[in-house]
Amino acid sequence: VISAIPTTSPRSLTEAYAVLSQGHRGLRVLAGGTDLMVQVNARAGLDRIGHVLDIWRVEELRGIVAGSALRIGALTTFAEIITSPLVAKTFPALVEVSREVGAWAIQNRGTLGGNVCNASPAGDTLPILLAADARFRVGGPRGEREVPADRFFVGYRKTDLAADELLLSIDLPPPPQGARLLYRKVGTRRAQAISKVILALRASWSGSAFGAVRVAAGCMAPTPRRCPQTEVALEGHGLGEAAVRAALGRDLTPIDDLRSTAGYRQKVVGNVAVRLLRNLAGLD
Ligand SMILES: Cc1cc2nc3c(=O)[nH]c(=O)nc-3n(C[C@H](O)[C@H](O)[C@H](O)COP(=O)(O)OP(=O)(O)OC[C@H]3O[C@@H](n4cnc5c(N)ncnc54)[C@H](O)[C@@H]3O)c2cc1C
Numbered sequence: 292v293i294s295a296i297p298t299t300s301p302r303s304l305t306e307a308y309a310v311l312s313q314g315h316r317g318l319r320v321l322a323g324g325t326d327l328m329v330q331v332n333a334r335a336g337l338d339r340i341g342h343v344l345d346i347w348r349v350e351e352l353r354g355i356v357a358g359s360a361l362r363i364g365a366l367t368t369f370a371e372i373i374t375s376p377l378v379a380k381t382f383p384a385l386v387e388v389s390r391e392v393g394a395w396a397i398q399n400r401g402t403l404g405g406n407v408c409n410a411s412p413a414g415d416t417l418p419i420l421l422a423a424d425a426r427f428r429v430g431g432p433r434g435e436r437e438v439p440a441d442r443f444f445v446g447y448r449k450t451d452l453a454a455d456e457l458l459l460s461i462d463l464p465p466p467p468q469g470a471r472l473l474y475r476k477v478g479t480r481r482a483q484a485i486s487k488v489i490l491a492l493r494a495s496w497s498g499s500a501f502g503a504v505r506v507a508a509g510c511m512a513p514t515p516r517r518c519p520q521t522e523v524a525l526e527g528h529g530l531g532e533a534a535v536r537a538a539l540g541r542d543l544t545p546i547d548d549l550r551s552t553a554g555y556r557q558k559v560v561g562n563v564a565v566r567l568l569r570n571l572a573g574l575d
Pocket residue numbers: 319320321322323324325326327328329365366391392393394397400401402403404405406407408409413414415416452456457458459483484485
């Protein structure tokens with residue numbers, strides 16, 4: 292079906308920007324295609340796609356480079372993240388979550404940038420990127436800019452990207468001294484299941500209080516999101532289980548859907564948070 296739609300396959304960012312500057316109506320970016328092709332097969336929004344910009348051969352968008360931040364090109368696949376010593380050293384949670392995305396076929400083709408731009412509330416990497424204070428570098432013919440992860444997801448499956456912009460890279464600043472980032476994905480099965488609840492939690496532990504706290508959740512609201520009230524409840528404090536559960540209740544507004552009920556999600560996210568915090572505090 293998609294082959295009937297005009298497609299351009301640039302080999303460089305300059306070529307890609309030239310296509311973006313032409314203002315094609317209904318332009319859709321294609322990276323690994325593991326989300327887009329599913330939507331195309333289901334004929335979802337097919338009539339709104341007027342032109343496909345297939346960026347798979349744009350090498351500048353691939354690869355993982357260490358600098359003042361760890362820069363992961365938008366086209367980097369989950370398989371590349373899984374085998375990267377650089378990511379394993381600084382963000383082991385990102386390696387672990389990549390192992391849980393689909394199975395090998397999806398990990399070989401699906402990209403981190405595709406997970407970000409698809410902006411599903413159930414996108415598995417997104418709470419981790421939010422809790423890591425990731426910055427998204429975006430660019431197009433009008434120039435480049437940087438968007439903090441917590442300003443990127445603006446509505447249900449809606450991002451801050453303009454029609455003529457691409458996601459270029461995901462930049463991860465080094466974690467604060469002594470802080471660890473843990474996450475837990477709760478699904479029907481260990482693999483090949485869309486998540487019901489995802490929670491990522493970053494904090495240091497002084498022996499009596501948490502510091503540098505970031506909490507972010509997926510499947511608990513129309514967008515993946517930070518949990519500011521929970522962060523305040525934890526920063527500089529010990530593990531007050533009731534306070535954490537109450538703050539998560541204020542931060543998150545889960546819905547009933549075919550995978551789970553709101554009540555289940557709210558209870559489970561509290562249980563997961565307490566378990567991760569106990570782990571961070573060395574209590575388990
Ligand atoms: C069988 C199966 C299992 C899956 N399991 C999981 C799972 O466990 N967890 C999970 O989170 N996801 C899962 N997915 C979804 C999917 O694999 C991921 O979201 C993946 O990261 C998408 O990346 P992609 O490169 O294939 O994106 P694509 O399908 O190419 O693109 C996705 C969206 O992002 C846009 N886009 C992509 N790259 C860019 C860019 N650089 N700039 C601007 N826009 C861009 C596209 O236009 C499109 O709207 C699964 C999918 C399948 C089919």
